[in-house]
Amino acid sequence: GAVVSQHPSWVICKSGTSVKIECRSLDFQATTMFWYRQFPKQSLMLMATSNEGSKATYEQGVEKDKFLINHASLTLSTLTVTSAHPEDSSFYICSARASQKHEQFFGPGTRLTVL
Amino acid sequence: QQQVKQSPQSLIVQKGGIPIINCAYENTAFDYFPWYQQFPGKGPALLIAIRPDVSEKKEGRFTISFNKSAKQFSLHIMDSQPGDSATYFCAASMGQAGTALIFGKGTTLSVSS
Numbered sequence: 001g002a003v004v005s006q007h008p009s010w011v012i013c014k015s016g017t018s019v020k021i022e023c024r025s026l027d028f029q030a031t032t033m034f035w036y037r038q039f040p041k042q043s044l045m046l047m048a049t050s051n052e053g054s055k056a057t058y059e060q061g062v063e064k065d066k067f068l069i070n071h072a073s074l075t076l077s078t079l080t081v082t083s084a085h086p087e088d089s090s091f092y093i094c095s096a097r098a099s100q101k102h103e104q105f106f107g108p109g110t111r112l113t114v115l
Numbered sequence: 116q117q118q119v120k121q122s123p124q125s126l127i128v129q130k131g132g133i134p135i136i137n138c139a140y141e142n143t144a145f146d147y148f149p150w151y152q153q154f155p156g157k158g159p160a161l162l163i164a165i166r167p168d169v170s171e172k173k174e175g176r177f178t179i180s181f182n183k184s185a186k187q188f189s190l191h192i193m194d195s196q197p198g199d200s201a202t203y204f205c206a207a208s209m210g211q212a213g214t215a216l217i218f219g220k221g222t223t224l225s226v227s228s
Contacts, residue, residue: 034215043220093158102147106158
């Protein structure tokens with residue numbers, strides 16, 4: 001299957017700082033990338049959808065000024081959590097899909113802990 | 116309103132058993148139905164997926180059964196092994212390019228040896 005990587009795999013930061021998470025499709029061109037958040041023992045919650053070269057579309061209740069998404073190339077999307085607070089601590093997972101394809105491949109996730 | 120309902124929430128079977136996980140959807144515009152497997156601390160991995168023009172699909176020990184009229188689909192794991200112990204998510208999406216997956220709440224499967 002297609003490979004999607006995320007970096008870093010985990011990060012610990014102080015409250016008020018910003019954290020950037022990278023998502024890369026390694027062996028295919030991802031015209032669409034998705035960002036999810038997952039709390040322990042819960043399902044994946046879609047945060048936003050980004051198409052290469054376009055502004056991201058955020059789900060209801062997700063603050064676009066707090067969770068900045070950039071999808072500047074067909075293989076890279078970034079999620080920046082600005083002014084992070086302890087309630088932002090979570091498991092963030094990206095996924096990627098090629099043009100006109102249904103299959104969506106997930107990255108390994110990034111564990112964010114805000115102190 | 117949850118658009119994909121998954122059951123059971125948890126499931127325990129013995130090695131060699133055949134766990135069955137069920138999902139029901141409401142939106143008839145959905146036309147792609149994948150199953151994902153997730154281990155703790157890892158991202159979900161695509162297991163198998165089906166389109167509504169077929170009623171069954173097999174890949175190795177995993178089988179999807181699809182009932183379009185009932186708007187239900189299920190995952191069967193043949194000859195289950197302890198290594199299959201994980202959380203399984205069903206999902207659905209529409210045919211438009213770029214449409215996000217709608218996930219069920221997940222089923223935690225435990226296979227005892």
